[in-house]
Amino acid sequence: MQKRFVSIWFRYLTTDWLCIRKPELFHVPFVFAASIHNRKVITAVNSIAEADGILTGMPVADAKAMVPQLEVFDEKQDRNTKLLKAIGEWCIRYSPTVALDAPDGLVLDVTGCTHLWGGELQYLQELIHRFKSKGYYIQIAMADTVGAAWALARYGTNGSVVESGKQAEALLSLPPAALRLEIEVLQRLQKLGLYNIRSFISMPRSVLRRRFGEGMLQRLSQALGSEEEPLVSIHLVEPYQERLPCLEPIRTASGIEIAIQKLLESLCQRLYKESKGIRKVVLKCYRVDGRIEQVEIGTNKASHHIPHLFKLFELKISSIEPALGIELFVIEATKVEEISPSQEALWLENAGKNMEELSELLDRLSARIGSEAIHRYFPDEHFWPERSIQLASSIIDKPAVIWPTEKSRPTLLLSRPDKIEVTAPIPDYPPMTFRYKGKLHYVKKSDGPERIEREWWLEAGEHRDYFQVEDEEGKRYWLFRSGHYSDTDTSDWFIHGFFA
């Protein structure tokens, strides 16, 4: 497919921006200026000031002499880059590949996009109108190459579409500056009397190279299409992405549902063919007012099961605020994994189906309460109770080591040991009584001590001597003494859990 590019030139980028923010400036000549070498130099001019003959690069004092009512604003560094980037992101609705063309332009790769707007001319008209309604004056052109589109946007007629393969003819009458050449080359061309591209385009390449350098030849062949010009898109296009532009802005929940259903169908069909499944999907809704609404869902197990994924999105639809309407839906699978073949399910039919249902349930839960609330534990090879378990990463993993059973552990473990008062004979006998939450317990039976050393390579501190005790009512507790007895402090006993 022949590539097609659109170049957009914001002739009054920063001044238009200020006009939008301060409508009172609409009929006032004003400029942006920055201090260069101790004098104020104009960096941007609005259309009224330009009509009065003020140009960029002029000192402010001169301009003031020409137009006394001229207003001057301070230029801020990088303002235009930031502005361009924001506009570029908004332009994603017109094409997935948008590149910045600093300092005042954008390049869109519109290959295969224009038919959605009913043709190339209509596409450009739409862009011009949209930007005009927002308050930006743009000059725009479409061609087979970035170079030709750039040239025609700036030096040709606004809104022109160069037919495929006709870029050489279109360029002939333009000045050499349209080729994005360096200033020295341009000056040399001027000196030699080569005022338009026609006058040197048929010269032998060796001659041009000798006189104007390799750079000029590159620019020329980029404009003519004999050399590829790479574009750096603002957004990297995800390999698994589907787009759904809407003719009418969508404002209802049922409309959003239909859009999600359609997008999922086409995305899952593709994943199914490649036997892949989704772990994470982002749905971006581009609103008419330029905002982007975004929802994300994740799954515990790679899936391309449309009803399931749809259900997960269904939980989030209420959080999408359509405002005046959504004109473009983009679905991106940000994390895709190979799907384990369903043969396993064939053998253990029930177990396989159960797993499927379970993972879908967990997805639904994590969609509402967050995946950090779902825990599954594996044994960890530590004796220290708090460290004896670790989180499992998924529901299909198997523990690497078996669960230890040789030491009995309490059924309930307090997340933080509670301090208790005890009466205990020294040196290492279990307590006779202990007081916990105001209640005195008489210890009738006990087991221990079981000494658990703190892992010194992980943290510093005292060891613990654990006792299992049973009180007069038959309630069982896990108590420990922290460290050795010392003369200074005596009450370093804790309760850490309850046995069944």
Added chain:
Amino acid sequence: MEQRISKKILIDRLQKEILLLEGFKPATAGSLRFKGLESIEAAFPNAVFPTGTLHEFVNPLPEYTASTSGFIAGLLTAMMRNTGYCLWISCSRSIFPPALRTFGVEPDRVIFIDLVKEKDVLWATEEALKCKGLVAVIAEVKDINFSQSRRLQLVMERSKVTGFIMLKTKGQLTSTACTARWQISPIASEPEEGLPGLGFPRWNIELLKVRNGDPGSWKFEWSSEGFKQIVQKSFTINVEEETRKAG
């Protein structure tokens, strides 16, 4: 006379049908039996422990919660048979996963859902009970009212997943739609003869309410073979105390 007998048969049959509608299945070869729990099973209609229904456990103290967790884990062992998964939903969980192994449950077959809001616990429980792929769902809640429990009961009638509700209430108990209300409290264990220390965990299992069954109370021990009923009254505690005094 004949008429009376036929009436009795009729009523019996109707009762059985009602039980069937309420989810109590008659004992069949395939129905789940809990080894060692025969005397408790007898308290339920048809002498079958009702799975696929809601059971409620009252835990006024953390010690009770520990015992209840142990008892439920013991039930899960029989229900899971080392396949399948169950969900443990709570917003103040203190159960220590390795301890489940003591009662025969592989702790990695239990998925813990730790929530912040009490409200979400019931929502998550209802969602989980819809999932036929689960063996059981255990939910720790502060309180549950009739309509909430009824909702859960209706969901599980379709999915046949068993639900265990652990109530942490200290106050008045309200009536719920649960099939059974239990209270498991720890009682003094008995070490093996001649050995010091603690014995196997022992519980006093009280069945406070059973729909269409007979409430009762039993003393059980979780031994190395599983549930074991304690029949004889033990005097050893007194004896031990005396010997201690002498020592």
